[in-house]
Amino acid sequence: MSNFSSQLRLSSSLLKHLKHQINATSSTTSASAAAMMFERRSFTTTEGSRPTIVHKRSIDILHDPWFNKGTAFSMTERDRLDLRGLLPPTVMSSQQQIERFMVDLKRLEVQARDGPSDPNALAKWRILNRLHDRNETMYYKVLIENIEEYAPIVYTPTVGLVCQNYSGLFRRPRGMYFSAEDRGEMMSMVYNWPADQVDMIVVTDGSRILGLGDLGVQGIGITIGKLDLYVAAAGINPQRVLPVMIDVGTNNERLLKDPLYLGLQEHRLDGEEYISVVDEFMEAVFTRWPHVIVQFEDFQSKWAFNLLQRYRNTYRMFNDDVQGTAGVAIAGLLGAVRAQGKPMIDFPKQKIVVAGAGSAGIGVVNAARKTMARMLGNTESAFESASSQFWVVDANGLITEERTNIDPQALPFARKAKEVGHQGLREGASLVEVVQQIKPDVLLGLSAVGGLFSKEVLEALKGSTSTRPAIFAMSNPTKNAECTPEEAFSVLGDQLIFASGSPFNDVKFGDGVIGHCNQGNNMYLFPGIGLGTLLSGSRIISDGMLQAAAECLAAYMKDDEVLKGIIYPSISRYIRLDLTESVATFYLVFGLIYY
Numbered sequence: 011m012s013n014f015s016s017q018l019r020l021s022s023s024l025l026k027h028l029k030h031q032i033n034a035t036s037s038t039t040s041a042s043a044a045a046m047m048f049e050r051r052s053f054t055t056t057e058g059s060r061p062t063i064v065h066k067r068s069i070d071i072l073h074d075p076w077f078n079k080g081t082a083f084s085m086t087e088r089d090r091l092d093l094r095g096l097l098p099p100t101v102m103s104s105q106q107q108i109e110r111f112m113v114d115l116k117r118l119e120v121q122a123r124d125g126p127s128d129p130n131a132l133a134k135w136r137i138l139n140r141l142h143d144r145n146e147t148m149y150y151k152v153l154i155e156n157i158e159e160y161a162p163i164v165y166t167p168t169v170g171l172v173c174q175n176y177s178g179l180f181r182r183p184r185g186m187y188f189s190a191e192d193r194g195e196m197m198s199m200v201y202n203w204p205a206d207q208v209d210m211i212v213v214t215d216g217s218r219i220l221g222l223g224d225l226g227v228q229g230i231g232i233t234i235g236k237l238d239l240y241v242a243a244a245g246i247n248p249q250r251v252l253p254v255m256i257d258v259g260t261n262n263e264r265l266l267k268d269p270l271y272l273g274l275q276e277h278r279l280d281g282e283e284y285i286s287v288v289d290e291f292m293e294a295v296f297t298r299w300p301h302v303i304v305q306f307e308d309f310q311s312k313w314a315f316n317l318l319q320r321y322r323n324t325y326r327m328f329n330d331d332v333q334g335t336a337g338v339a340i341a342g343l344l345g346a347v348r349a350q351g352k353p354m355i356d357f358p359k360q361k362i363v364v365a366g367a368g369s370a371g372i373g374v375v376n377a378a379r380k381t382m383a384r385m386l387g388n389t390e391s392a393f394e395s396a397s398s399q400f401w402v403v404d405a406n407g408l409i410t411e412e413r414t415n416i417d418p419q420a421l422p423f424a425r426k427a428k429e430v431g432h433q434g435l436r437e438g439a440s441l442v443e444v445v446q447q448i449k450p451d452v453l454l455g456l457s458a459v460g461g462l463f464s465k466e467v468l469e470a471l472k473g474s475t476s477t478r479p480a481i482f483a484m485s486n487p488t489k490n491a492e493c494t495p496e497e498a499f500s501v502l503g504d505q506l507i508f509a510s511g512s513p514f515n516d517v518k519f520g521d522g523v524i525g526h527c528n529q530g531n532n533m534y535l536f537p538g539i540g541l542g543t544l545l546s547g548s549r550i551i552s553d554g555m556l557q558a559a560a561e562c563l564a565a566y567m568k569d570d571e572v573l574k575g576i577i578y579p580s581i582s583r584y585i586r587l588d589l590t591e592s593v594a595t596f597y598l599v600f601g602l603i604y605y
């Protein structure tokens with residue numbers, strides 16, 4: 011790139027920035043600037059025919075069925091009409107658009123059958139999505155009033171299916187797309203978004219969507235679903251939320267070959283190139299909206315940890331999978347202690363086997379170990395003692411210090427070979443061996459492997475030394491759950507404590523005895539974390555704040571509920587603002603003390 015052209019790009023960014031400043035600071039100037047924009051005519055061509063005169067700009071064009079060409083707007087048109095970033099990066103011909111539409115239409119019945127428990131899940135999503143596009147107020151009212159029925163549609167599990175099929179389902183764009191091809195342009199593009207105020211951004215790079223792997227640009231669906239819950243549970247103004255997709259390519263070979271894929275059809279950027287794209291995005295959004303909160307969602311583990319460390323002391327951001335999941339898991343783990351009739355302070359005595367050492371699993375072990383250490387007095391020996399309560403198993407079995415090429419994030423949780431030798435275990439021991447030998451109080455899955463807690467593993471857990479063993483099958487969506495509640499309760503009986511990441515029905519034993527299926531999902535924390543940060547005005551989001559939010563969620567459950575095995579609030583209580591408000595308030599107080 012020559013100096014001259016990068017200077018040109020820089021000055022175009024600066025001009026946009028200045029234009030915005032002028033609009034924001036002077037209403038008279040703003041009115042005349044708007045008038046100038048209105049007078050300046052642009053032309054958009056409809057293939058082969060005469061030019062069309064468009065007075066509108068930006069998102070107004072996309073919402074106007076007369077002018078909207080969707081993904082068929084060329085890059086020149088996108089630049090001229092302030093559309094850059096408002097559409098997925100791939101430019102399609104109108105014929106390709108029709109093909110995409112027809113493939114989707116024909117696939118409807120097959121896709122609907124993929125729905126985990128509700129055969130009409132995808133059809134419901136389409137109807138809700140159309141309402142979302144037409145009338146946001148009504149959409150959120152419908153969602154809030156029917157949250158039990160529709161949270162599983164706009165969120166896990168159906169949102170997973172939606173992301174898998176997003177290129178077909180895509181109709182009207184929602185949110186912003188920053189692609190590797192927008193390098194140098196992001197500071198300018200960010201002003202294409204129509205809202206002057208944005209409180210919450212949820213951003214993904216699509217590299218690990220739920221437990222479904224790399225879905226590339228189609229991952230935008232999860233950011234929309236998460237923000238729906240911000241509006242429903244935390245009352246965030248829907249005009250002030252922004253779903254974002256950073257498209258740096260995909261390593262999903264199926265998508266790379268799919269002619270109808272909407273994202274960049276090239277392998278993912280990596281290393282410094284990747285970081286520079288995310289850096290540019292962060293700089294751009296915090297320049298336009300200095301008080302925005304950015305939630306990182308479903309980034310593959312290496313980038314989840316790396317970007318969290320890179321930004322957490324500079325920007326108002328957090329990683330939901332690492333930090334939100336950890337808080338929800340701690341609340342559930344404390345609930346499981348209480349369900350045994352013990353005080354929470356007994357938590358450091360729990361033996362916990364964790365299957366999965368990715369962003370979520372390591373996030374949980376890290377935070378749970380800190381919680382235990384704090385309860386034990388926060389000394390070095392307290393930390394040592396807390397460390398000895400966890401056994402982490404990944405795709406290669408039990409992680410010990412003997413592991414070659416150990417992932418740096420997992421290293422602090424690797425067990426000493428000699429120590430596990432005394433326990434009858436070794437490097438790479440299988441999950442079933444670990445459960446048999448350790449007889450844990452808790453078996454927690456964040457592996458994305460459906461059915462990992464096989465009959466053999468569940469049988470092994472019968473040897474648990476706990477009066478009420480607990481299973482957290484937290485992987486999403488439904489088919490990735492490590493086991494179902496039926497499988498777990500049928501082997502372990504009604505005293506089992508059970509939680510899953512996606513919703514399942516309770517299990518009925520007869521005689522009115524119920525095996526409760528709790529939903530252990532970070533959705534119980536992230537809206538409160540966002541709201542608390544917004545209200546406190548905190549500059550960053552600290553571990554202490556997240557810890558306070560987790561403890562608040564744990565304390566929210568009453569003793570009689572916990573003794574019945576109900577360790578998380580039901581989804582119907584979710585939207586009663588008292589939950590999110592109490593998480594946020596606790597957090598707010600903590601935030602104010604902290605700063």
Ligand SMILES: NC(=O)C1=CN([C@@H]2O[C@H](COP(=O)(O)OP(=O)(O)OC[C@H]3O[C@@H](n4cnc5c(N)ncnc54)[C@H](O)[C@@H]3O)[C@@H](O)[C@H]2O)C=CC1
Pocket residue numbers: 218219220221222310311330331335338365366367368369370371403404405406441456457458459462484485486487490510511512530531532533
């Ligand atoms: N319930 C909730 O709130 C949340 C659930 N999740 C779910 O957790 C899952 C994992 O997410 P990440 O940690 O980000 O993924 P990841 O891909 O970074 O990590 C997966 C981990 O599982 C391990 N694994 C794979 N096969 C295994 C096996 N056979 N036995 C034991 N471990 C195995 C891998 O080695 C890796 O360490 C996903 O399904 C995601 O949906 C993630 C965040 C929140």
Ligand SMILES: CC(=O)C(=O)O
Pocket residue numbers: 166219220221308330331485486511531532533
């Ligand atoms: C719930 C969530 O954040 C996940 O499964 O990735």
Ligand SMILES: [Mg+2]
Pocket residue numbers: 220307308330331
């Ligand atoms: Mg996630």
